[in-house]
Amino acid sequence: MLAMGVIEILFFLFSAVMVAAATMVITVRNPVYAALFLVLTFFSAAALWMLLEAEFLAIILVLVYVGAVMVLFLFVVMMLDINLTPLKEGFTRYLPVGLLVALAMLAELVLVLWSRGKLGPEDYPLPTPREQGYSNTQAVGEWLYTNYLWPFEIAGIVLLVAIVVAIMLTLRKRPESKHQNPAQQVKVRRSERVRLVKMPAEGGE
């Protein structure tokens, strides 16, 4: 177990990186940079979870968001040819509205915390380290498959429906595309493609 001081230093280091990267995501001009900074944000968040001994959540965050979702994000963003000036024009125009929404959200958060009397730093003590042999993976699994079985299964079904719908929305028959059916290609026999014809040679006897 690391000394508590080291963990605090790491916490502030990763938090600083995370906040800085998240700020860069919305301020940087180039969308590809923004996506890469978002990757860094996710990574720092995963590191913070790791410090909280939630290794399952941390690794799943990297696996799902960094390894799959952000790759597809980059895939799309890199193919865009965005003209950057119109993006900048909108920024000042929508800034007041954006600030208003942000302030409203902040007020709501503070109100909820204030109503429970949890505003001071003494209400948020350092987490006590888990005992030796604690497995976050096992703990998450046990909770998901016992107490939260129904919500978990229903969430799974909802996601499945979302997948099917997403495929349905984009699936359309395009008669002009030269679609190949590999099964039929493999099944082809020589006799269907080649016909040997016996012909008398020209000028022969």
Add this chain to the structure above:
Amino acid sequence: MLETVWNAVAAILAFPPVAVALFMVALMVTVAIYTLMERKVIGFMQVRMGPNWISFFGLPFLRGVAQPFADVIKLLVKEVILPTNANRYLFMIAPLLAIVPALSAWAVVPFAENWVFANVNAGLLYVLALTSMGVYGIIVAGWASNSKYAFLGAMRSAAQVVSYEIAMGFALIGVMILAGSLNLQEIVLAQQGNIFDWYWFPLLPLFVVYLISGVAETNRAPFDVAEGESEIVAGFHVEYSGAAFAVFFLAEYANMILIAALTTVMFVGGWLSPFAGLPGVGDSLLGKPHIGWFLVKMVFFMFLFLWFRATFPRYRYDQIMRLGWKVFIPITIVWVMVTAVMMLGGLVQRGV
């Protein structure tokens, strides 16, 4: 006297920075030998010699052996060219993004019982997360190069890696069900017994899917459309030269060796002996579990990579996508269910 010296040496070797540094050197040397093996093996399969000229100190029986070292020196002394209008920072960071996951995934691979850098609980997830990160090097390289060919290679690679990752993950779920653990060492220990207790046998379809997905995930032939030299020159690393190219090269080979090691650990019993418990050999060195078996199995899978490259023509892009989504993913889903039923029916025992 000898024992104290040996103990001191062992203590130094067990000191983490020393151990990691030694392992890195060993891995680099393995990559060097692997590139030579690749050229020699494919050469022999195509009835030609392969590299047969450069040797150490002109020794005639070492002809060709020094080829990878000559290659490394050549690459290191060459200039790293930065293309016009390339994105300077990302262009330079991309090789690092490729190599770091390829090296850091080794931290959890157990070479023999307790011979592992980090014996973590979620080792399998860690490996999965890191192997899926290697694609960033390729995508960023393709985009930052400001070249059409590189960009096409990067796009192909991104789509391919994301597709095959799913099949790979599902194949590993079968292993998780049988082993009841995410710890790679416990997965190996759960396979204890004879050769049919290793997971390749009850999980044969998943084993095949994992191996092929591993080839696709490392962008190796016949799935090497990301490089596809006949269509897009050299794909994502077409603009890289010198040391930067060498790093990509190193990452590719380190990834291949990693996939070989992971297949060994998860499906063919890691360091366990195939002759365990057989009368006669069971007690000799052949029947004992040790790192030798791990290396033998790993080298076999490394050889398969070369064999594939020498024998199969490159897949067409739509065929790759079809194989990943329409063949592998259904197979793995079905076999995960079959595995669960087999275990409930008592046909196979949970390992731990």
